[in-house]
Amino acid sequence: MKKIIVANWKMELTYHESIVWVRHYSKEFGAIAQEFNTKLIVCPSFTSLSSITSDLSITGIMVGAQDVSAFERGAYTGDVSVLSLKQLGCSYCVIGHSDRRINYCESNDLIGQKAALLVQHGITPIICIGEKQKSSLQVTYDFLTSQLVPVIQSINKMSGPQTIIIAYEPVWAIGTGIIPTRDDLNETATWLRTFMDSNFSGVTYILYGGSIDEQSLALLNNLVDINGYLVGKASTDPEALKKILCKSRLF
Ligand code: PGA
Numbered sequence: 001m002k003k004i005i006v007a008n009w010k011m012e013l014t015y016h017e018s019i020v021w022v023r024h025y026s027k028e029f030g031a032i033a034q035e036f037n038t039k040l041i042v043c044p045s046f047t048s049l050s051s052i053t054s055d056l057s058i059t060g061i062m063v064g065a066q067d068v069s070a071f072e073r074g075a076y077t078g079d080v081s082v083l084s085l086k087q088l089g090c091s092y093c094v095i096g097h098s099d100r101r102i103n104y105c106e107s108n109d110l111i112g113q114k115a116a117l118l119v120q121h122g123i124t125p126i127i128c129i130g131e132k133q134k135s136s137l138q139v140t141y142d143f144l145t146s147q148l149v150p151v152i153q154s155i156n157k158m159s160g161p162q163t164i165i166i167a168y169e170p171v172w173a174i175g176t177g178i179i180p181t182r183d184d185l186n187e188t189a190t191w192l193r194t195f196m197d198s199n200f201s202g203v204t205y206i207l208y209g210g211s212i213d214e215q216s217l218a219l220l221n222n223l224v225d226i227n228g229y230l231v232g233k234a235s236t237d238p239e240a241l242k243k244i245l246c247k248s249r250l251f
Contacts, residue, residue: 003250004165004205004228005033006041006126007235008066008094018048022055025238030059032245039228040245041092041126042235046080053089064092064126067100070113082121093118094230096147097128098171112150119155119162126230127151128209130169137184141191144168152200162202167230168192173210175233180210182219189225214243224251 013021022042033040042056043064053063069079085093095118096111111127118125129147131140148166155162168188173179180188189206196204208220209230217229229248234240 001227001250002037002039003248004039004041004207005245005248006043006064006092006094006165006167006207006209006228006230007241008043008097008209008230008232009045009236010066010099010232011045012233012236013044013048015045015047015051018044019051021236021238022052026052026055026059026061029238029241029245030056030061032242034060036245036248038245038248043092043094043126049085049088049090057089062091063089064094065090066094066097068093068095068114068118068123070110070117072117082117082123085123086121090123092124092126092165094126094128094167096151098130098132098169098174102171108147108150111147112154115151115164116154116158119158119164124163124165125151126165126167126207128167128169128230130171130173130210132171134170134172137187137191140170140188141195144188144192145195148195148199152196156201162200163205164200164202165205165207165227166192166196167207167209169209169230175211177211177216179216179220182223185220185226186223189223193225212244213240214247217244217247221247222249222251226250 041062095114115125205227213234
C-alpha cells in the first residue's frame with residue numbers, strides 16, 4: 001500500500017510563494033514520492049489552486065483544498081464551492097481542521113455536510129479530528145466518536161463507492177512540538193480502525209497529524225493502523241518535507 005503524506009500549507013505561503021515553491025520543487029518531489037511509494041497531496045490556499053494544479057499533476061503530486069463550502073451554490077459570500085474545486089482539479093479536500101473548528105466555530109454537523117458533498121462530487125475528504133486536551137484514552141474516544149458520527153451518518157446514506165481519509169490530529173499536538181506517546185497513538189489508531197470498520201461502509205485511510213517532522217516521525221513511524229501523515233508547518237520547508245517523505249514508513 002502507498003503511504004499518504006498530506007502537505008497542509010495552511011496560510012503559511014502567499015500566492016507567489018506557492019507558485020515559486022511548485023516551480024522549483026514539484027519535479028523533484030514527484031520523483032521522491034514515486035521512489036518512496038508515496039501519494040503526496042499538496043493543499044495550498046484557494047487562491048493558488050488554479051495556478052499550480054497542472055504543474056503538480058504532471059509530476060504525479062495530487063492537489064487538495066483546505067476547506068469547502070457546505071453548500072453547492074448560492075448566496076454564501078466568501079465560500080468556495082465543491083463544483084469549483086472539482087473544475088480546478090482537486091482530488092482531495094481537508095475539512096474540519098481544528099483551525100476552522102476553533103476560529104470559525106464549525107460544528108460536527110456542518111463537517112458531516114461538507115464530507116457528504118465532497119464524496120458526492122468524487123473528491124476524497126480528509127477529515128480532521130482530535131481532542132482538545134490530553135485526557136484518558138476513553139475520554140478521547142468519546143470525543144472522537146462525537147466528531148465522527150455525523151460524518152459517517154451523512155456519508156453512509158449515499159450510494160456508490162466511498163473513500164475517506166481521517167486525519168487524527170490531537171489539537172494539543174498541532175504546532176506545539178508535543179506529540180502523543182507511541183503507545184497512545186498506536187492504541188488510538190487501532191481504536192479508530194475498529195470504529196470505522198464497524199460503522200462505516202466505505203474505505204478509510206487513517207493519518208496522524210500534529211508536529212510531524214524528522215524527529216517526531218522517528219518516534220511515531222511504522223504503526224500498524226496508520227497509513228500516513230498530515231504535515232503542517234514542516235511541509236512548506238522543502239528540506240524538512242523531503243526528510244519526511246524519505247523517512248516515513250508504514251508497517
Ligand atoms: P503541524 O500542523 O504539523 O504544524 O503541527 C498540523 C496541522 O495543523 O494540520
